[in-house]
Amino acid sequence: MSIHDEIKAVEDEIRDTPYNKATSHHIGKLKAKLARLRDELEKRASSKSGGEGYSVKKSGDSTVALVGFPSVGKSTLLNKLTGANSEVGAYEFTTLDVIPGILEHKHATIQILDVPGLVRGAASGRGRGKEVISVVRNSDLVVFLLDIFQLHHRDVLLKELYDAGIRVDEKAPDVVIKKADRGGISINSTVDLDMSEDLIKDIMGEYKIHNGHVLIRDKITVDQLIDSVMDNRVYIPSITVVNKVDMADRMIVEDARNEYPESILISAESETNLGQVKDAIFRSLDFVRVYLKPQGEPADMDEPLIISRGSTVGDVCDKLHRDFRDKFRYSQVWGDSAKHPGQRAGLDHQLYDEDILTLIIQK
Incomplete structure (x- = not known):
């Protein structure tokens, strides 16, 4: 057998x-x-x-995978959000490679990947499914893009990702x-x-x-x-975006709202509600803003450093310069993570949103 x-x-x-x-x-x-x-x-x-897998170098503060069936509008959405040049066509499998784009939003640099459309059976390798799924596994957020006339596709996509060991919107x-x-x-x-x-x-x-x-x-x-x-599962948050609302009548749109009340209804082609998509991506990635304060100078409150929730002073050092961790002496922290203003902290100190941070580095 x-x-x-x-x-x-x-x-x-x-x-x-x-x-x-x-x-x-x-x-x-x-x-x-x-x-x-x-x-x-x-x-x-x-x-x-x-x-297995496409060769995609991660960049930016986080990576987002656009997941959907072929011809649902992923390439159009990527182009509208990032200005990337992903080929658009009214036929299946237009995108045969992973196309990256960069979304700059609220001081965050977010890499968005337009992957070839997932199909039923992708977890078993159909339609280059294994390569696509390997990209999704390495992402920080999944954006399910649905055709408003094919809402049942979300259940198919969830099953394919589940069968491939990807647990969407679950905690380990x-x-x-x-x-x-x-x-x-x-x-x-x-x-x-x-x-x-x-x-x-x-x-x-x-x-x-x-x-x-x-x-x-x-x-x-x-x-x-x-x-x-x-011990080989990955746990990734998601948002659901329903595309092509400009082509649907009022009753179909209302049905979509009722079936997926937390989804964002858009038209990628006419750029309807794309601002909501950007905000939802930013919010779902659960970023933390840290304001850097040079020693003896005011903090730069206009340009925060974007890090992931749970990040430490050491993580900030790694993000700023490859030598900072080795040359680190101590830091000072102001904000919710500090016991008192200007608390002296080490590399393992966990930072909270809107903390102010000074790094003291050996010359």
Whole structure:
């Protein structure tokens, strides 16, 4: 039996098995096996092709991937947002390579990537899907671009990304797995779980982990436990943009608003609501603004440095100059992250939005 046949057999068994308390253990084991087989298939395909992915150098403060079906208007939107020169055509697969563009917005420099359109089956390699998905995995935000007449495509896109190990708008479960050489599997949980210890051990065993310690601090599902064991998932936020509203009547537009109330309805061609898209991208990337203050001089309050939330003084040093970390002496911080104005701080100090920072560097 080929690996494709094994995958189909497990998928069929999961689909045909009624879910209840008596079958939950069996279905959990089947899900673990299915995830392992899919991962094995992906690794085989990658090794045969010599690896996967387009060569895209990340630049700017963050990277955004435009994800959608062919001919949904990604190239037009990229061109309108960034001035990039991505070919536009009224037929499928106009974009065959990843086209980068730069959006300058609220002092942030944001790289936006127009990737070839995803299609059903992309996670299995159809339509150069693996190359596209590898770009999405390395992005900081996914912008789903939908055709207002094909809103169901979002569910297809979500499934393809999920099957490829991309968890959209989810947080990584708080699960720590430490392998050991002996002693079996020990399990500690700070919350009540809806799965037995035997099932947890069986899932671990599917991945040949028979000794180790599992610490669970979230009320997780079987799928989230499998994700934690595999340890190759990425968690990316998203926004949804619905295009071509200029071509739809009022009822179709209202239906789109009702189905995706948090989406932004645009016409990329006529540049309708593109300002809202820029603001949503900026907001979703969760930037932190830091104002730099040269020693003995006023802070530059007009041009903040843009960093990611959770960044430290050391991260700022790395962003400003490759030698700053090695030559760092100390910093002074004013703002919400400081215990008092002008607090002296080290490289590990985490900065908050609108902090003022002075770096003291060896001459």
